[in-house]
Amino acid sequence: MLAAQRRGRILAELSRDGTVRVTDLVELLGVSDMTVRRDLVALHRDGLLEKVHGGALAVAEPSSSEPGFAAKSVQRRNEKEAIAAAAAELVHTGMAIAVSAGTTTHALTEHIARVPHLTVVTNSVWVADVLHRTGDATTSVLLTGGLRTPSDALVGPVAVSSLRSLHVDAFFMGVHGMDVRAGFSTPNLLESETNRAMIERSRRLIVLADSSKWGVVGLSSMAALSEAAVLVTDSGLSAHASGALADHVGELVVVDPADGDDLDSPRLGSARPDTDDLGAGHA
The missing domain is CATH 1.10.10.10 (Winged helix-like DNA-binding domain superfamily/Winged helix DNA-binding domain)
Incomplete structure (x- = not known):
């Protein structure tokens, strides 16, 4: 190991x-x-x-604490990889998607890099780098620009302004914390503002969050739990947490992380079927 x-x-x-x-x-x-x-x-x-x-x-950690990308990348690697593999199944040829900064969304990008004819809007230096190095030749990448945070997200007025005229099919968002009252949150105010702008420009919000994020509350809320069309998480959640999330999100997808090397085949389970129209979500 x-x-x-x-x-x-x-x-x-x-x-x-x-x-x-x-x-x-x-x-x-x-x-x-x-x-x-x-x-x-x-x-x-x-x-x-x-x-x-x-x-x-x-x-x-205080609510304003923001670990760097390298520090977060060593945490819960199996869980993040399984979550990324499951979320990648929601990405199809020809889609226009937005992808936030974060280690789990970075793992997602590794899985979808070879999907043809994607348009990817991102404020993540790391996501853009993966697509630049290994992405399909037909992939288009729009990097927002903006101020760089400790977790290598590009945020602020420049990033928000670049998103105003865009419309995407889905926004894949990583989070710092999730809580019934606080919703999905981050310790960075500017990142929260930028992610909210991406939520507004997407038809569906798809959240990628491992079970350690449950009960964590960052300084600024980005969305209520009910705004997520899909939440992909792992089986480390308690029964209470799973029930609370299933009551609020559109669809809760729970993956069972591989304990060894077979990370490309996570076992999936849905706590509640998504009965919403696939086109429903954020205007």
């Missing part, structure tokens, strides 16, 4: 329990005590956990 994979598993365990013990991680990961301690030191250095004697504690 690579270091990035181990550290992702450590963070996944931490997000579930709030604490991890070195002895438990040694057994879970099948590595030495020293390797686990080095991983904890590295994650502590990146501000992703608090190292304590014998283990580590979760770091409580």
Whole structure:
């Protein structure tokens, strides 16, 4: 197992329990005590956990905290990959879509890069780079421009202005948090404004959010849960969280992340069928 994979598993365990013990991680990961301690030191250095004697504690983030792309990319990799693979099934030849910044939407882009005749509007430097390097020759990419955030999203008045005359079939949005009262949120005010502009220009909002985002509330709300035509998440959600989300979103798609290398074949389940017309959503 690579270091990035181990550290992702450590963070996944931490997000579930709030604490991890070195002895438990040694057994879970099948590595030495020293390797686990080095991983904890590295994650502590990146501000992703608090190292304590014998283990580590979760770091409580303020609502305005915004981790960088590199820090987020090592978290819950299996879940994000499974979510991306499922969401990619909603992308078809000839569509015009918008894709927000984020590590899960970046994974989505890897899956859809070879879909022909796509038009992709994005405010993500990373998404645009994937499509530039590996995208089909018939793909058109519109990069919004704007101010760059710590998570490499382009935001602000320039980004919002570039979206005003556009219309897309669907907007694939990553989020920092999801909550019944706060909806889908982000710690960055300008990113929230830019994502709201993309929601307004799309016919359907499709949210990609792993289960660790449940109960997290960022500084600024981007949309109510009910505005999502589809939410793709993973089976790490509690029964209570799944029920709450199913009551609010149009369709809840739950993927069961592969525990090994078979990440291209996530097992899918829908908590509630989507009975809305596919054309319904955001004007």
